[in-house]
Amino acid sequence: MLSTISNRTWVLLLALVLVFTLVACGGETNEPAPAADTPAEPAATADTPADTPAEPAAPVSAGLTNDAAVVASEFFSQEQYDRSMRQMTLNPEGPEGEPWVQYLEAEFVDTSAYAKEGPYTFCFSNAGVNNPWRVVGWTTMQAEVDLHPEITELIHVDAQGNDEKQISDIADLVASGNCDVLIVSPNTTAALTPAVEQACEVLPVIVFDRGVFTECPVSFVQPIGGYAFGETGARYIIDNCGDDCNVLALRILPGVDVLEERWASAKIAFEGAGSNINVIGVEFGDGDNAKVKSIVNDYLDRFGRIDAVWMDAGATAVAALEAFEDAGQPYPIIVGEDQQDFLVKWQENDLSGISPTFPTFQWRTPIIAALRIMNGEEVPAVWRLPQPTITNENLDQYIQPNMPPLHYAMCGCEGMPDFPTRWGGQ
């Protein structure tokens, strides 16, 4: 009898522990949500394919009134939204065909105080190389360095997605005294701000990709941003879907600023679109192919037909399309990104699609900015890069059959030395 009771108690206790672990793991995200303070002008922005955490079940809701459709207010800035919408309509200045040195609405700052004779040692504190987007970007940055013989060394320190490590990385780089310029791609915005401020006191700093809450860096490099990304995809659906259009919106996960911004602007667009746009669901797919496929599958079962799929990042676009194939349904209008696997599928099946991009060519710009600073030339204080879109019309020029499936077409790296082998191509 005693043994029976204790056995049962054990099972229950362990089950409890197990269940809590399950639930706890479900809430785990790799990407720490940035602080919700009012952002300074260089707003925090994460890179496109956010790290994909595991989550046991994907939320479901129908329509824009549901939970997954909510944009937390701390992630929305009307001013930033208006700026993005305005900049989408502007023509960038700078050399034609080289978007990585183009700029929008730039205010130039004098850097003559930093002028210095070469050769140079540049230092780079990198948030991480933990997803395909960052791998392509980092490869491109190294290739840019190789273009300039006056840069003798690029000292690269990988923070592996860890704020604490990056804070000490920056302190070490500054203390070493070896760096002529410090380039920072911050892991999270608020946490890295003090470290960047301290570095600013010692040497010229360039921040890119994601932002910090300080204007002390000489230049901050970033494309137009998440609002433009979200709007571009949503607008294409609204303009092309016709009457009675069932739209499924797929997000990665809540709480990451750039992803929230993408959805926020898409939501505004869909809400203002009129009655033909029927958003049947907003879902979190965790960037997991299998989960996205299951979600789309369930929606096809439930609604019979989906006419358009909006995505806040394209990494799982192919999986979403496969769900239509498996169900024997016609392809939807699809919003993806500039990854080769999606572009190839788009072309092969003659889809109606669009790819807003968070271009990887932005990894070239900090090196170029750093060289200009060393030469004492003016640079934009906020170097706002253009954010090209891949459409049905220009799709062909971005298809690169010799590149790996997760290569990002918008790397601006085609003319660089050792292309394509350096980027894993053949």
Place this chain on the structure above:
Amino acid sequence: MAELTHSNEKNTLWTRFVAGLRSIPPIYIIVIILLIAIGTQNPAFLEPAGFLNLLRRSAPLMILAAGQLFVIVTGGFDLSVGSIMSLTVIGAALLINNDPANTWWVILVLLGIGVTVGLLNGLIVSYLNVPSLIVTLGMLLTLRGAGLYWTGGAPRGYLTDNFRIFGRGWIEPFPLVDRLPYAVAVLIIVSGIAIYIFHRTNLGRQLLAIGDNARAARLAGVPVERMRIVAFIISAVMAVIAGILQGGFGGVNPEAGRGFELQAIAATVLGGAVLLGGRGSVATAIAGALALEALFTLLNLLGLPKPLRDAVQGFIIIGAVAYAAYRSGRSR
């Protein structure tokens, strides 16, 4: 005795009916209730095609749970299975290198990797006396790191169609149901073999004996170390098979198996296995996995807000396990 025979026939029938009902493992009843609930939300799931889709989606977890059970009944844990799944997907993409002709030897190599990982787990647990929780947790981290190192952070290569067919394709035409997902066929074959090994051979009984009382089992002549190693190898090989199905279903994803290890353990417990070993069955563990997947699907269909869904999920799992424990307590 005499008194019993006096009771009227109806009563006996009723008693026997109740007793019969009692002898059905509760997990099957849970599965049926969940399926009916899903059916009320979306009748499409109760049609052959819809149900087969649910099975196809659940196949990786069901196979994983079957493998996990072999380790659980010996009183161990295998936390490395999720990482093995991920490594299978990454490795397949790299090794196949876009050439369909490579698929077959690559599958053999992957199964070989599974055997090796299971062997290592088992050897360390058996001969270095490190608790399996620690060994397989270490293996989880090692394999995750190995996968990251192997790919340099970004997976390369596609999975060819002839590799993906196991997770994605259909055998058609197929009698009665038009088309049968390969994943379901694999599920039936693999779980059939696992059930046979566990319930019809001496191996299952020996594993149960180890979990119940390793010392007594050893004295009775059970080769405890060797049996433990076999259990870990079975679990790891099942993880490779689950990885092949998952990769086939979803395509290349460096985190294809993340989180599966805990779900597999939860499935075995739902199926009535005792976490300290000595009690459990492959068939009910597989049903436990189906119940979990059905529960996820049901909560999705209900469209509950995310926090509520996590809570409901937790409550249902606790409730089911508590009921199973209560039942097994009474039947002793």
